[in-house]
Amino acid sequence: MDRDFNSSFGGEAGAGAPCSRFHVRLVDEPPEYEPPPLAAGEDGVSHVQRFEFGFQNRGDSLRADGLYHPCDTFSSSYLKTFGHNTADRVPRIDFYRNTGSLSGGKINRPSLADLHEDLKGDILSIPGTVDGVANGDGAVDAGRKPSENKDELVRFGWIKGVLVRCMLNIWGVMLFIRLSWIVGQAGIGLGVVLILLATVVTSITGLSTSAISTNGCVRGGLGVVIISLSSVVTVLTGISMSAICTNGVVRGGATVVRDATGSVNDTISALTSCNGSAACTLGYDFSGCNTQMCNFGLMNNFQVMSMVSGFAELNTIAPVISNFFLASYALINFSCFHASYSKSPGWRPAFKFYNMWVSLLGTVLCCAVMFVINWWAAVITVAVVLFLNIYVIYNKPEVNWGSSAQAMSYVTALQDALSLTGVNDHIKNFRPQCIVLTGSPKSRPALLDLTLSFTKNFSLCICSQVFMGPRKQTVSDMNLSMDNYQQWLSRNKKKAFYAAVAGDNLRDGVKCLLQASGLGRMKPNTLVIGYKRDWRTANPQDVENYVGILHDAFDFEYGLIILRISQGLDISRILQIQEELQRKEEEKIALEAAKKDEQEHGKQGLRSLKFLNKAVKYSSNTLAVNAQKDFKISAGHAADFNQRLLEASTRFQMNQGKGTIDVWWLFDDGGLTILIPYLLTIRKKWCGCKLRIFIGGKLDSINEEKRAMAALLGKFRIQCADIKVIGDINMKPSKESWKRFEELIEPYQLHEGSKDPATAEILLKEHPWKITDAELERFKDKTYRQVKLNELLQENSRSANIIVVSLPIARKEAVSSYLYMAWLEILSRNLPPVIMIRGNQKNVLTFYS
Numbered sequence: 001m002d003r004d005f006n007s008s009f010g011g012e013a014g015a016g017a018p019c020s021r022f023h024v025r026l027v028d029e030p031p032e033y034e035p036p037p038l039a040a041g042e043d044g045v046s047h048v049q050r051f052e053f054g055f056q057n058r059g060d061s062l063r064a065d066g067l068y069h070p071c072d073t074f075s076s077s078y079l080k081t082f083g084h085n086t087a088d089r090v091p092r093i094d095f096y097r098n099t100g101s102l103s104g105g106k107i108n109r110p111s112l113a114d115l116h117e118d119l120k121g122d123i124l125s126i127p128g129t130v131d132g133v134a135n136g137d138g139a140v141d142a143g144r145k146p147s148e149n150k151d152e153l154v155r156f157g158w159i160k161g162v163l164v165r166c167m168l169n170i171w172g173v174m175l176f177i178r179l180s181w182i183v184g185q186a187g188i189g190l191g192v193v194l195i196l197l198a199t200v201v202t203s204i205t206g207l208s209t210s211a212i213s214t215n216g217c218v219r220g221g222l223g224v225v226i227i228s229l230s231s232v233v234t235v236l237t238g239i240s241m242s243a244i245c246t247n248g249v250v251r252g253g254a255t256v257v258r259d260a261t262g263s264v265n266d267t268i269s270a271l272t273s274c275n276g277s278a279a280c281t282l283g284y285d286f287s288g289c290n291t292q293m294c295n296f297g298l299m300n301n302f303q304v305m306s307m308v309s310g311f312a313e314l315n316t317i318a319p320v321i322s323n324f325f326l327a328s329y330a331l332i333n334f335s336c337f338h339a340s341y342s343k344s345p346g347w348r349p350a351f352k353f354y355n356m357w358v359s360l361l362g363t364v365l366c367c368a369v370m371f372v373i374n375w376w377a378a379v380i381t382v383a384v385v386l387f388l389n390i391y392v393i394y395n396k397p398e399v400n401w402g403s404s405a406q407a408m409s410y411v412t413a414l415q416d417a418l419s420l421t422g423v424n425d426h427i428k429n430f431r432p433q434c435i436v437l438t439g440s441p442k443s444r445p446a447l448l449d450l451t452l453s454f455t456k457n458f459s460l461c462i463c464s465q466v467f468m469g470p471r472k473q474t475v476s477d478m479n480l481s482m483d484n485y486q487q488w489l490s491r492n493k494k495k496a497f498y499a500a501v502a503g504d505n506l507r508d509g510v511k512c513l514l515q516a517s518g519l520g521r522m523k524p525n526t527l528v529i530g531y532k533r534d535w536r537t538a539n540p541q542d543v544e545n546y547v548g549i550l551h552d553a554f555d556f557e558y559g560l561i562i563l564r565i566s567q568g569l570d571i572s573r574i575l576q577i578q579e580e581l582q583r584k585e586e587e588k589i590a591l592e593a594a595k596k597d598e599q600e601h602g603k604q605g606l607r608s609l610k611f612l613n614k615a616v617k618y619s620s621n622t623l624a625v626n627a628q629k630d631f632k633i634s635a636g637h638a639a640d641f642n643q644r645l646l647e648a649s650t651r652f653q654m655n656q657g658k659g660t661i662d663v664w665w666l667f668d669d670g671g672l673t674i675l676i677p678y679l680l681t682i683r684k685k686w687c688g689c690k691l692r693i694f695i696g697g698k699l700d701s702i703n704e705e706k707r708a709m710a711a712l713l714g715k716f717r718i719q720c721a722d723i724k725v726i727g728d729i730n731m732k733p734s735k736e737s738w739k740r741f742e743e744l745i746e747p748y749q750l751h752e753g754s755k756d757p758a759t760a761e762i763l764l765k766e767h768p769w770k771i772t773d774a775e776l777e778r779f780k781d782k783t784y785r786q787v788k789l790n791e792l793l794q795e796n797s798r799s800a801n802i803i804v805v806s807l808p809i810a811r812k813e814a815v816s817s818y819l820y821m822a823w824l825e826i827l828s829r830n831l832p833p834v835i836m837i838r839g840n841q842k843n844v845l846t847f848y849s
Contacts, residue, residue, distance in 0.1 A: 087114055201369065204362030205329040207354045208336035214350035215339075319374035323381040326373075330366035331385075333359045335404065344407035420521035427846040431459035432559065432676065435517055436528040437510065437549075438463045441485050441498060443572040444530055447563055449652035450835075451528050452494060453686065454679035460522055461496040463489065466509030474502040507545040507552065514556045525840070526672070527553040531564035531828070535821045536747075540769045547810070547817035554840070559672045560807060562836040564828045567648035574642055651833075658688040659801035660721070664793070666696050666729070666806040671716075672839030677804045678718050689801050690721035699727035715847035726792055733787040741787050741826050745771055748818040771819045779815060782808065786823045793831055800832055807838035 087110050089095070094107040183191050339347045340356035370378040436451045438444045441463045448463060455461040465481070467474035478500045485498045499517060503509030517524050532538070532546045553560050563569070661677045674693075680686040693713070697705040702725040709723050732738075750770040752760035764772070776783070786808060797803050805827070810820040828834040 197365075197369070201326070201329060201362060201365050204358055204365070205332055207351075208333045208359045208362060210351040211336050211349040211354040211359075212332065212339075215347060319377040320380065322373055323370050323377045326366045326370045327381045327385055330363045330370075333362035333366065337363065338408060339404040342404045342407035342411055344404065346402065346407075347404075417520045417522060423521075425521065427843050430844045431455075432526045432672070432679075432844075433460035433518070433522065433524045434526045434528045434561075435462050435464050435499075435513055435524040435558075436496070437466075437530070439465050439570075440481075440572065441489055441494065441496075442575055444569045445571070445649045446565060446652055447528065447530050447569050448494065448496065449650075450563060451561075452496065453652060453683055454676055456495050456683075458679070460518070460524060462513075462517055462524060463494075463496050463498045464510075464513050464517070465498075465500045466506050466513075467500060467502045468505055468509065471502060478502050505545055506542075507548045510549045511552055514552060514558060524558070526559040526561060528561045528563070530569040531562050531824065531836075532821070533564075533568050535818075535825070540818075543821060544769060544817050547820055550820075551810075551812050554809070554838075557840045557842075559669075559839045559844075560837070561676070562807060562824070564824075564834045564836070565648050565651075566830070567645045569649070571645055571649050574646065652685075655685050656689055656801050659690075660692050660799075661686070661689045662692045662694060662797040662800040662803045663720075664694045664789075664797075664803070664805040666694075666789075667838075669806065669837070669839035670842045671845035673804060673806055673837045674713075674716070674718065675844055676835070676837055680802075691719070692797075692800070693720050693723045694796065695723070695725055696729045697725040697727055702727055716845050717847075724796070726796075729785060729788060729792065730781075731788060732784055733791055737787050737791055738784075741783070741822070744825060745776075745819070745822045748822075749773070749776070769817060771816050771822075775814075775816060775819060779819070783819075783823065786827045790826055790829060790831075793827075797831070803832055803834045805834060805836055807836040809838060 089109050092107065094105060095109045097106040179191075182194065186194065336354065337356045337359040340359070367378075370381060432454065434451050434455055436448055438448050441448060451461055463485070465478075465485075467478045467481075481500060482498065485500075488494075489496055489498060499513065501509045501512045503512065514524075514527065527549075529549065532543070535543050535546070550560060550562075661680060663674060663677050665673050667673075677691055681689060681691060693709065695705065695709055705725050706723050709725075713720060713723075733741075748769075748771050750760070750763055750767060750772045752763060753773040755763070763770075789805070793803060793805070808820075808823055808827070810823070824836065828836065
């Protein structure tokens, strides 16, 4: 049984109904016939029922574009192409059209996910297939009727809108009126030379225009105007040549002869010897002009031209018009040259008879002729062009023309990057190039702002995020975030790149970033990471991964920077609640609109109102649940905590005023610990802060060590306000401080010493991440040092704007992750913002020139 399936295509079902352009008949197999199992198609799908898909166009034959073969059919899931069931599509021009193209409708080809993922839908869910065609997304649009909207703008087309207007201007102001004056001033010989020069300029411009206009479809607007204008001028140069010999001679001779002396009948006898004088040959005597000034005629008086043209100051207007024409020609020639020179793969003009260097010559000729004609008119023209260019750059329109300037920027950057690879790095040119583990760039603004404080306009900064979870979902989220977050960085004037990877866990993702980020010499050398504030409540595996990232950074010879702010760095939960509140507000607005719709449209509006009421209630409940889940504290404390966290997240965006940056340079790491704070002091927001240097030393040689450090900093040309030598770093901490540390690590100790060996071995296997008694005893001196350092920091640097301290290093497989986190915790507790830095033990400073 055949059933017409035309309702979706705008046709009427029925045997006698005329076929629409796309005609689909659903064909069922005869009930008495049971078909054998069909072999799977190319994509492993068997036929259950098929669509016979025929293209009919008012009784004409199939379309000649060849998208669908007459024998191709549809299965329930696939279009049958080349005799196989596949979601792939053959190449077609409609796939490459722009949305809203006047020359035809755009069809969306199946996405990579449609082809690559497991088949779950049918063909009607694949963009650009039958459903897309039927609903106007495809070729149906190509045959749509023109809009009958009476308010639509009237379009003149290229003949009335461009050709006629250009011919009137050129024949009128430039050719017809001024050619006589040119002949009278320069003579026929120089006049021909002048026209030949104009012919060269317009011919070159014509070649450039042909190349540009054949490099793809040219839309309406300014592009059509410029191209048509250039073509018209090129054609009219030939007319100018003939006009020299006819119109120019006749009008230039007769009119000047007649009016030069102001006498209409100043004739001479036929027997007078003329000696080659054109005026004498015509029977006129102007010999008096050889001895005195003639005040009449086109050569000396523009009255006749003014009367003809209707302009009082035609000689003032014409140079400006000519210069604007030449400016447009110069821009066309330069555009052709620049597009060719940028070597963009998209520059493929069908017109091959052009040369980029000839186009450049045309640009130079146009600019030279502009100033030869009239220098002040040329200056005005250049000023107008520059103003328009600056205006466009300043406004930054939300369009992407794919300009040759964009292509050239890429080529320049690529060549510079390649040239850097041929030069060995030198210490003098070292700069911290950072991978910043911000997650979403919005999530940890303080971490990003601090990094930009010493990298902005100076070195590389890459905001990095690791997407963890099921691969399919994480890859999809990652692909969606790439452009969005890069645009967010640009909108907020954060001069950084965004990079993301998908991984099973944070450590695996960061490993990929550490190994693969960067390009050539523009490769990161420093990892910037936030302090893991929740390490005591986090899953032990998360703590292992965090400390593992620090080990990986050292393995790959990265410098390491850890930032700790007492309020924390991550504001993602606050942002999430803000987004939910914003969405709730938008739903309220929609609810008000639905109420209004109810009053105007009755039942339909009522259904919308009920639906939106449910949506608002659900949103409110969800918001309350999320708030209770994420912030398990009272509402008053939550508001205060959020406010302090938000203030802390923006503290590095503000001017730091006068204060100090305290640098505890305890261990030589190559100089990164002193270089980072120095770079902060040369920034505008930090220029009011002075460096104070703290170093460790012996109590009996404090003065000598202070002088040695002052001499070293002097050689590095780094100024500081004070140098202080701390002589009691290796002393034991106070009992109170040590007790606080013991309380800190108590939940993570194994205490195997108080148990029998068998029990201790079992506990060690069950909790390999815990701190053993042997480990604590082995690193007791180093533990003492971290606790003592916190006492000294509390004593000396409590009022500093920011503290920079040497990061302790934990030996792999010797120091447990929890002991190392306890070191970092006790070292940086209850202090202003602390930056813990450790270089890769390679020099980043030098005192040699």
